[in-house]
Amino acid sequence: MELLLSPPILFFFLGGLATLMKSDLEVPKSVARLLSLYLLMSIGLYGGYKLAVGGIDGQAMAVMGVATASSFVLPFVAYAVLRWRLGAEDAAAIAATFGSISAVTFVTAVAFLDNAGVSYSGYLVASMALMESPAIVSGVLLARLAAGRARRRELESSGGGASASADDARTEWGELFREAGLNGAVVLLVGAMVIGYVTGERGWASVSAFVYDPFKGVLCLFLLDMGLLAARRVGDLRRAGVFLVGFGVVWALVQGLIGVGAAVALGLDRGDALLLAILFGSASYIAVPAALRLALPGANPSLYIPLALGITFPFNIVVGIPMYYALLGWLGLEASVGG
Amino acid sequence: MELLLSPPILFFFLGGLATLMKSDLEVPKSVARLLSLYLLMSIGLYGGYKLAVGGIDGQAMAVMGVATASSFVLPFVAYAVLRWRLGAEDAAAIAATFGSISAVTFVTAVAFLDNAGVSYSGYLVASMALMESPAIVSGVLLARLAAGRARRRELESSGGGASASADDARTEWGELFREAGLNGAVVLLVGAMVIGYVTGERGWASVSAFVYDPFKGVLCLFLLDMGLLAARRVGDLRRAGVFLVGFGVVWALVQGLIGVGAAVALGLDRGDALLLAILFGSASYIAVPAALRLALPGANPSLYIPLALGITFPFNIVVGIPMYYALLGWLGLEASVGG
């Protein structure tokens, strides 16, 4: 309970409440961007530093491999479920957001572990970085395959002009890979991790007063804004209907539990397992949407952004994190102690 | 003297000087908003934490009650004085700003106490939160009463159509209470205070590296900007005339001394008494104007904002704080020691 009522989570509630009460409380956009840069830089440096100290062993490689693969594969499963009710492009876009991750959810889980005095490994941060982009490729692939099928069906009943659009698709793959891999959030996270790794103990000592000490306080401010933004987006979902809202909770849970299963199978300790579960179960509302606007301009961003931001994110930080943590304890996973 | 020449006050002078010398030194608007959010969040969390540690006793209740009442009542007195020279709406608006408080003045006083090694109680922060809004209601009430009197006078000499505008007034009270109570500054301050109270010692430990340690440094940057902004607003007052400028100083003093009297009567220690005096004596240029633009659109914001920001604010942080502090010592109030 005490872990649930931590300042960051309470500031998230405060933001949500302020929006619901129609307060004019507002965080400027450039401030939100600053906080976002700060959190990515901080967690990247910390993860890199921990990798430098802890080293990369077989288990680390296994976890990073499983994480990357899940980001590729899970969208195919989510897509199949979503197609039940949605068009191909919207289904592919939502599937992509769920295959990828939410860095803010991750750092909230990190703060949760920190409060509980439980440590975690640097390669979980690396796993987060590795999971950002593959899902984007899968999502676009899914939409292209569906469009191809549709086109072939059309062609069978008419004939003509397919080579031009195939060409069209080819040119855009290049842009897609750039967008997927070189999204600002990915570049900063990976770059900070590499810098943390390369500069090690010495580098960490010189920056930790900025990137570590005030971390949880900054997170409060950012989650206040996330509360404001998430509550505003909930309204967008009224039109989307109960299926999508339900999907945002249930599918987060399904993927989160797959993550728990993977963590148990990989023999992770409780802290690392929680982070893997939350990576699996979280959905992207920053990096993936930015890439999808270009890669899938036909998909409706007023569906896939509000779902990830207004439903799945609050679910994960309020319910998911403590629940997975409890579950992992109940499953007998041991926590490593220390920051 | 050493207390007067603290870095925050000197940065305020620097900002004022920069504007007077027509330097192009500028703090971006979104940065000013960030600093403002930071200070409200910090002081709120600290106040809540101190309440959690210190508890709420009879004296706390008494102080908070007196503070709230003063915010309701003082505008009626100020209004009577202002009506001597100003129209009803302008008088009501200025009276409302003086009934309410300036959070930046308050945190400057807090930094002053901190430098002097003098402690204060959490319920003074609560008092600040309680004093923000009532004055807005009083101000609007004053303007409505005046408008009602004017209308009745007109009616007596003509007749007809009053029910429609009464209806009009009724609808707007709802909006008014929302604006007064749910202004972003009020919501953040109260919310942070509740969070500080609920999470107590443990929560404070996790956020103090962000909200407490760099507090006085951040205040320097904010007061630099306040100096830039205040000096720019002084120009607006040239048109307003000597009555208003005089009022901005004299009335701040009158209300500040009423605050000193209340503090003595309530038996406060020196630190708490200073804060109460400064709450009484300060005028709002953030929360109250934001509400008044909606509630009293006929009042001239180029009067009530420059007065509170360009006259009363500098007077309080440069003269008021050290003067009240000296006076309270001379009156024999004891200071409690410690942060």
Place this chain on the structure above:
Amino acid sequence: MELLLSPPILFFFLGGLATLMKSDLEVPKSVARLLSLYLLMSIGLYGGYKLAVGGIDGQAMAVMGVATASSFVLPFVAYAVLRWRLGAEDAAAIAATFGSISAVTFVTAVAFLDNAGVSYSGYLVASMALMESPAIVSGVLLARLAAGRARRRELESSGGGASASADDARTEWGELFREAGLNGAVVLLVGAMVIGYVTGERGWASVSAFVYDPFKGVLCLFLLDMGLLAARRVGDLRRAGVFLVGFGVVWALVQGLIGVGAAVALGLDRGDALLLAILFGSASYIAVPAALRLALPGANPSLYIPLALGITFPFNIVVGIPMYYALLGWLGLEASVGG
């Protein structure tokens, strides 16, 4: 090597790389302004505090005198070289940027010394402040002299109307001195230094948690943005040609070595000598351009800004700082130890 691969420098590379790879990583403009204000305020307060503690002796006066004189004189030399290929206004503008200094280069050198555990004197910060503006005056003087010569030549072959434009020039000198001396960066740096000096040990204790502890971490974020901005400006130089790019490196080196010579002649220790070299060798892309847009509207900002920002700045922080430091060691200068 370890000193070269410090986090700030690596973040600069990361920013450059992100731009080259066409990532959409971006730091909002108002955030860049905040970081810039922070660094000026921090270094100013620290320099002032060190002056208060260390005092101002004969050597301090000598260094500050030499620094100021160099900012006046060096533009005349640079101008003579630049006129070989450029028009008078462009040559004067570039000469002015090189006579002045880059505060970000300076703080990067400060962070370098800090990592090496080497101390430096407060009057080097004062020297930086003194060097900002004189070069602007020299640059404008050079352009005016050239324009005067051109006009006289014209007059000899025609006759008439010179008094009007002489009048024109006279009026603008006032504006020029204001711009040169009251540029926001100069005012903040000088103001913070004075405040640091006046408030001394006690003031420093109250603000160092904000302006000192997180300094190197904040520098990382700022250099990330500098990398993004510098790499973007490199493209502008394609049109400028190889002469200018070469000048940006070679002239930085020439002035840097003059600085090394001056430091040796003045008998500075290794830390102070490095900072003097880097003040001589760096070029301004913030304060001077802001003044030149008004003072020399005919000079092309797409030449003098990219050169200082895209060529000289990276050269100095990547090559210049470690190289001068090594050279100064090789020349036998002793480093004073401690922060």
Place this chain on the structure above:
Amino acid sequence: MREVKRIEIVIDKPHEPKVRVALAELGVPGLTIMDVVAGYGDRGSREGGALSDAMMNRFLLTTCEPGQVEAVAAKLEPLLRRYGGLVLISDAQMIRNA
């Protein structure tokens, strides 16, 4: 390309919601909003945003059918009279995705 009326509105940020409601009631097909840095008019200068939105202006751009201009003017005029601000109406040709 279609002939439309182009409507620009400058209004105090605190009163912007009322203008948006009015435009929605008029049924304009779209709206674009931009921040105003500074300005002046009959009620003096507006330059703010650092401390609160109280002294900030907003700029709104929208369109309507040429025949709707009278209705738009009738709807916006009372708001301008009460809260100040500016409306400019001009002719334009519009290209849209439809």
Place this chain on the structure above:
Amino acid sequence: MREVKRIEIVIDKPHEPKVRVALAELGVPGLTIMDVVAGYGDRGSREGGALSDAMMNRFLLTTCEPGQVEAVAAKLEPLLRRYGGLVLISDAQMIRNA
């Protein structure tokens, strides 16, 4: 003063580069870009920028010769059809440094 056509474009920020390429190909003599705070149109409301540019609009102002209008419209129409947005074209007189 010279008669020109004044062209205003509202487009999703992620698609702005494509519009800039199109304008460069048309050879417009200059361009001015401003941030859009919020807006709505056929594809719902756009209000963003806090977390990513995905839901942000941009406003572009440019000019062309009166005779070029058809070419501009032909070039921009396919972009609007695919990505949404708005183009307004009106008459203006231009003063320039030349």
Place this chain on the structure above:
Amino acid sequence: MREVKRIEIVIDKPHEPKVRVALAELGVPGLTIMDVVAGYGDRGSREGGALSDAMMNRFLLTTCEPGQVEAVAAKLEPLLRRYGGLVLISDAQMIRNA
């Protein structure tokens, strides 16, 4: 509603004060200023603001009486010649609080 001339000006931010002085001398009844994010014209691209205002543009919107256009052009032309930038003048109908 009243016929007015709508005047748009793009100018380097460092030179904006001179334009404001010129407009004040012309006696324009109001002014609205917005930030420009990026732009290009004869003097190359302008995109700045991160480090200083040296490479930033500003956008100014004002109005004048139809008969005043020549005076406005005469006043602004020398500024544009010296400092670059753009002025666009078009017809509009204005609604005001008066």
